[in-house]
Amino acid sequence: MRLLLTILLLSVIVGCSERNDITDSQIRYNTAINEHNSIVLKANNYLDKNLVGDLRFDIVHLIYAKELVHHAEQVFEQAKIIGVESEKFKALTTRLSTYDKDAQVLAITLLNASLEKTLEFKQTVNDMPLAPVGGASLHSKSMIDYLGEEYNNSLDKCCLTPLKNIEILLRGMKDETAWAIRKKIVNIEIQLSHVLTNSEYQKDYAIQLKALNDALAAN
Incomplete structure (x- = not known):
């Protein structure tokens, strides 16, 4: 009789334990x-x-x-x-x-805008009066420094800051065009510095941006 009661008690305990486990899981x-x-x-x-x-x-x-x-x-x-x-x-x-495509379109627009601003800055510096034979005058150097600072501030406000946010927004997308746009954004400062110093790269970079735009339009 005692053995039967023990078995019944163990059965109740095990049953309660199982029900508690299920309850806790739920x-x-x-x-x-x-x-x-x-x-x-x-x-x-x-x-x-x-x-x-x-x-x-x-x-x-x-x-x-x-x-x-x-x-x-x-x-x-x-x-x-x-x-x-x-x-x-x-x-x-x-x-x-639904915002991914619009973000990519905006990115290409801003990449082109940053290129245009860079070319304008480059042309402005090139149009400055030639420095004396002995080297750049204090006036010309200070003017270039001023223009450079203005260019950097304008570029950051109009293009770089929103582009960096777009790069974050597009993370995780597996689309090849989105990945190519993100890569362009990540390397934008290096690319624009090449534009300033290399006319051939300037042409290549413009072609690359057009190719991105065409790829996006085809998607």
């Missing part, structure tokens, strides 16, 4: 689902509140929303939830992906 699953959905909702609300319809200003907000998407994915990874994707999450990723 709790973890529900917690992850709720956190994931909360992040998705946060991203959508953030976009609704901050997007103004001008990509130059919207880029930083889109980058933040993509970071939230990555965070939402990590919640499932850490909870070891596989094969679950809510409709709201898919809608959010689709919403963000």
Whole structure:
């Protein structure tokens, strides 16, 4: 009789333990689902509140929303939830992906604008009066320094800062054109310095940008 009671007691304990394990697992699953959905909702609300319809200003907000998407994915990874994707999450990723093409178009526009500004600066310096035989005058040197500073500030404001944000926004895209555009952005300062010192490279660089534009238009 005592043996039977012991067996029954062990069965109850094991049964309770199994039910608790299932309950704890379900709790973890529900917690992850709720956190994931909360992040998705946060991203959508953030976009609704901050997007103004001008990509130059919207880029930083889109980058933040993509970071939230990555965070939402990590919640499932850490909870070891596989094969679950809510409709709201898919809608959010689709919403963000609609800006990828526009971002690439804007990138090429800004790459061309940076080239034009560089050529204008180069021409301005070339048009300055020739320096005396003994070397550059203090006036000409200070003027070149001033023009150089103005060029750098203007280039950064109009082109470099938004281009660097676009490069971040396009990360993760497997499209070859997007990758080529990102590569151009990453190396832009080196390329523009070559434009300033090498007329042949200047022509090659313009051809490269046109090829990128043609590839993007064909997509």
